[in-house]
Amino acid sequence: MPLDFRRRYENYIEIWDPIVYALWALRLTTLKAIKRDGIAALTSFPKLLAEGFALWYRTLNTHFVRFENTTALPTLVGSAEGIVLELGPGLGNQLPRLNQDKVEHIYGIESNEFFIPELRDKVVECGLVDKYTVLAAGVEDTNVLEKSGVDYETVDTILSVQVLCSVNDPEAVAKDLYKVLKPGDYTGLWNRTWSCLIGGCNMNRDILSILRGAGEWEGFGTLDGDEEPWSVLPRAWGTLVKPIKRFS
Ligand SMILES: C[S@@+](CC[C@H](N)C(=O)[O-])C[C@H]1O[C@@H](n2cnc3c(N)ncnc32)[C@H](O)[C@@H]1O
Known part of the structure; x- marks a missing residue:
């Protein structure tokens, strides 16, 4: 080395x-x-x-x-399609990167009330008023998701950009998210396997193992990352697909 x-x-x-x-x-x-x-x-x-x-x-x-902008993230976000569930959109940084022709509707679930006004402004600025629903709640709150129609196998894309590091009980959240994803569709992720000091993020969370434990996936081998043995802020990104169950 x-x-x-x-x-x-x-x-x-x-x-x-x-x-x-x-x-x-x-x-x-x-x-x-x-x-x-x-x-x-x-x-x-x-x-x-x-x-x-x-x-x-x-x-x-x-x-x-x-x-x-210097990373794979804009391309990854631009590939989101259909019904999209965006976890923790924050200030809405990913909104301009969405391909609006591919996206049918986006549900952005954000737990920090102090981001919500700017997120709403960004929705307007990006011309997404008819396509973006802001849900002011935590991703753990499955009731809020269900009430909005984000239910069992209804979502084509889950967009998770530096969020799973800070949710409570990430194993349970990952399992719930796996359930709402349609088979054959994907979860786009750009996760730090660490995260930040404030905002409740954990620097030592192994997001990839947590996702692995959520259910069966295709695409683990294609994920990319910049982890080095000495990395303090390693990141992993790419696309995972929930496989279609084939009955013989
Ligand atoms: C590091 S920021 C990333 C923001 C955004 N995804 C982006 O790419 O710019 C993490 C975001 O996740 C939100 N968040 C953290 N825990 C959450 C939870 N349990 N439910 C929903 N949002 C959460 C934070 O409030 C914050 O907006």
């Missing part, structure tokens, strides 16, 4: 910038909330974290989009 000091160094350094911004965002959000609601604001810490995460994401967003 080559020592590759330069790339190792860049990998170790890469994590610190987002962490510094995360602490800055959390401090700013907390001070703002205390000014507004007094010290009582501290009792709803999860809300402060959610607001801080939204500020962090918004602040760094142009860098995320610019970086993603």
